[in-house]
Amino acid sequence: MAYVALYRQWRPQDFDNLIGQEPISTTLKNAIVTGKIGHAYLFAGPRGTGKTSTAKILAKALNCADGPTDKPCNRCVNCERINAGTSMDVFEIDAASNRGIDEIRDLREAVRFAPVDARYKVYIIDEVHMLTTEAFNALLKTLEEPPAHVVFVLATTEPHKIPATIHSRCQRYDFRRIAVAEIERRLTDVAEKSGLTVESEALHMIAVHADGGLRDALSILDQCTAMNEGMIAADSVRSLLGLVGHEWVWKLMDAAADKDAASVMLLLDELIALGKDVRQILLELALHGRSLMLYKAVPDFDGVAYSEDQDVLASQSAKFTYDEIIGLIQTFQAAANEVKWAAEPRITLEIALLDICRREGTESIAGLLKRIKALEEAAKAMPPVNMVRVARSEAETPQPKVHTPEPEFDKPKVSAPLNSGTSEEVWDAVLKDLVASGKRSVHACLAQGHIAALNDSQVTVQFTSVFAKERSEKEDYRNIIEKILARILGQQVKLNCILAAASSGMVEKSAPAKADPKEGGVHPALDAAIKIFGGRAIKEEKNEEE
Ligand SMILES: [Zn+2]
Secondary structure, eight states: OOOOOHHHHTOOOSGGGOTTOHHHHHHHHHHHHTTOOOSEEEEEOSTTSSHHHHHHHHHHHHHOTTOSOSSOOSOSHHHHHHHHTOOSSEEEEETTTOOSHHHHHHHHHHTTSOOSSSSOEEEEEETGGGSOHHHHHHHHHHHHSOOTTEEEEEEESOGGGSOHHHHTTSEEEEOOOOOHHHHHHHHHHHHHHTTOEEOHHHHHHHHHHTTTOHHHHHHHHHHHHHHOSSEEOHHHHHHHHTOOOHHHHHHHHHHHHTTOHHHHHHHHHHHHHTTOOHHHHHHHHHHHHHHHHHHHHOTTOTTTTTTSOHHHHHHHHTTSOHHHHHHHHHHHHHHHHHTTTOSSHHHHHHHHHHHHHTOTTSOOHHHHHHHHHHHHHHHHHSOOOOHHHHHHOSTTOSOTTSOOSSOOSSSOOOSSSOOHHHHHHHHHHHHHHHHHTTOHHHHHHHTTEEEEEEOSSEEEEEESOHHHHHHHHSHHHHHHHHHHHHHHHSSOOEEEEEEOOSSHHHHHHHSGGGSOTTTTSSOHHHHHHHHHHOOOOOOOOOOTTO
């Protein structure tokens, strides 16, 4: 006897065995029992969720010798013929291969004749959205005046492509994706009844991978039985599905947690050589990141990471801060989106992992905010300083980090007395945030600049490239950058982009400190300093160098 695929063998034969579509089976059973049978049904939903099976059960329910009944017997001639696909009154049309008007025209002629040996003629049109416009128009004519003995079941995965004129003449039923647990239960049942030995982890993997479609799940199980004799192990399912697997993900994350970039690269090399898909690697890394996040947030909550080793989660989550874990999940997800369009997906994966290896020095934004707050508090607590004296001579200054207004070749002026370390940290945090949120093109532009001046209303960023400068100040990029700056600095600031000139003179001119101190009183740098440190200017001395 020819081999019958599992999904055919285990196709549900009545409404009670329809998996995961209880609301639909209940409604249809009621319609049959009360005799309220529609002339046209639209079954919409993802592939493998039971649309065609339901259509056949409906056909049997209508035509069973005991019927119409909500419990077709599956033994009478009519039921048997429908199950075998030999009924003269039940027609299955695959619109994907018969898109033409001829089939529908034939159908229009044929529907007029009474059924051969059943009560109803049932037309099941699969993938009905594939019909041509002409075929739809012909179908519409039939649906407008359907003979009493005809029932149409239109099945589709893309209901939005059905013309409204057709749609409005159908009773619509939406088939939902079947839950992983339900698929798993069904797989266990089928495996048991078919005498298959399958590891439970293998069944779980198949159920997850089937993405809500029972037919797909059974087909995968079928493939596994063809590849394996005896026991079906999780490993063989993993290789069949191209999954990466926990061990690899753990090793990669271990290396990244230890900032061991060399090991990360070697592991990646091996994985790629094994033929693993870059996107799949990223997805599994992101899922593992989620386990780490949940473990970190609620370590004693049972069942959070049921498929992950607790020891691994404990040791790895200890190596990251909570914010770093969030950052790495975002990095993996952004990269997974990006690889769809990447010319060389592997590079995207490498950037993501190396980003995580290099996380030191680029502190979490929350941590940075805390430090900036602490700095501000410390600054406020300091006694008022004679700013003029600070500005005049570095030798006399007890805080050497405060910038003097003397122009320097490589360090443009900072208009506020935030030290240069702080503006570098702010800039690092901005760049890091852009990477983490997947704004890589913005990042590419901004990486070419640095903060030239920072005060509490404006951040001046200096570029050497005209393109990077002009692109960064366009509204879309500006909005993104200003939002990130506001988050990091804890207040709204304006982005001011300037171009570095070849000479230091231009830098000086473009910096906000260009206002002449003689006009309008206080020097802007001094003004900003007073705003942050408090106090007042006692006397302003002329800068010798100018
Ligand atoms: Zn029957």
